[in-house]
Amino acid sequence: MAITITVGIVMLIIGLIGGFFGARAYMKHYLQENPPISADMMRQMMAQMGQKPSQKKLNQMMQLMKNQAKK
Structure with missing residues (x-):
């Protein structure tokens, strides 16, 4: 039971970090292709x-x- 909770928390943290960097890269690329001005x-x-x-x-x-x- 404790291993399941630990693995779940670790996967959540990895997912949050991966999502942050993925969203950052996407927005950087989007703003290069579509400048705000x-x-x-x-x-x-x-x-x-x-x-x-x-x-x-x-x-x-x-x-x-x-x-x-x-x-």
């Missing part, structure tokens, strides 16, 4: 700062953000 949001931010965003400048900024996320 889109081109439209970037365009609005630049307009609020008084800049006229061109498509070339938007592409450069998005590429900089992707490169920064990879580091």
Whole structure:
């Protein structure tokens, strides 16, 4: 009986640790593929700062953000 409870507790702890690291890896990958800031949001931010965003400048900024996320 004591061995069953001990094995159950150990497996629970291993499952919690494995789930934590699995969820962390999943979220890291998800945020790399789907950054929280889109081109439209970037365009609005630049307009609020008084800049006229061109498509070339938007592409450069998005590429900089992707490169920064990879580091």
